Amino acid sequence: AQKITQTQPGMFVQEKEAVTLDCTYDTSDPSYGLFWYKQPSSGEMIFLIYQGSYDQQNATEGRYSLNFQKARKSANLVISASQLGDSAMYFCAMREGPSGSARQLTFGSGTQLTVLP
Amino acid sequence: NAGVTQTPKFQVLKTGQSMTLQCAQDMNHEYMSWYRQDPGMGLRLIHYSVGAGITDQGEVPNGYNVSRSTTEDFPLRLLSAAPSQTSVYFCASTELGGTEKLFFGSGTQLSVL
Numbered sequence: 001a002q003k004i005t006q007t008q009p010g011m012f013v014q015e016k017e018a019v020t021l022d023c024t025y026d027t028s029d030p031s032y033g034l035f036w037y038k039q040p041s042s043g044e045m046i047f048l049i050y051q052g053s054y055d056q057q058n059a060t061e062g063r064y065s066l067n068f069q070k071a072r073k074s075a076n077l078v079i080s081a082s083q084l085g086d087s088a089m090y091f092c093a094m095r096e097g098p099s100g101s102a103r104q105l106t107f108g109s110g111t112q113l114t115v116l117p
Numbered sequence: 118n119a120g121v122t123q124t125p126k127f128q129v130l131k132t133g134q135s136m137t138l139q140c141a142q143d144m145n146h147e148y149m150s151w152y153r154q155d156p157g158m159g160l161r162l163i164h165y166s167v168g169a170g171i172t173d174q175g176e177v178p179n180g181y182n183v184s185r186s187t188t189e190d191f192p193l194r195l196l197s198a199a200p201s202q203t204s205v206y207f208c209a210s211t212e213l214g215g216t217e218k219l220f221f222g223s224g225t226q227l228s229v230l
Contacts, residue, residue: 045221107159
């Protein structure tokens with residue numbers, strides 16, 4: 001079974017509107033971390049946001065928030081007030097087990113977001 | 118700050134040739150790793166290291182070797198390149214015990230003919 005599933009290969013959003021990118025995960029480990037990374041057309045990988053499995057509140061970083069629904073095993077990324085510069089590929093990723101010395105990530109296949117003017 | 122530096126940025130190999138992708142970081146990070154990115158598949162972990170002298174395999178290690186003789190450097194070796202190794206390769210590093218944010222290099226586009 002896929003550990004990280006991103007079911008939206010492509011998404012479009014109008015500039016200044018909010019958009020939700022879906023991510024579901026599969027793990028039996030009670031300790032894990034969930035990440036979102038952005039990859040613009042230039043190719044670099046940019047860290048956006050992190051949510052730990054024991055975190056009580058949803059993570060937020062500026063215009064990015066992570067809608068963490070533990071029972072549903074979902075970790076959707078919400079981008080508020082979309083900007084043209086948000087057009088990029090977005091990857092959801094998971095680290096399984098206690099963070100300790102583990103930094104190995106499993107990535108989803110990504111969602112290509114296009115922001116329309 | 119240089120961060121994570123990967124060289125070369127582009128490389129074309131013939132089947133059977135060997136080469137080394139270089140990765141260096143100047144942030145004193147204990148953890149370093151190599152991923153490959155193929156169309157439609159996201160990134161997959163090849164090898165990783167939690168410190169000098171310590172390496173371990175990731176999800177797709179076959180055909181690749183690594184070593185970690187210093188904290189700064191983590192080269193990836195292709196011993197006998199195959200067309201299936203055509204991909205974009207990313208090196209990433211982070212500290213242990215603190216933030217889990219991975220710092221990525223700019224990637225190496227490798228084509229094996």
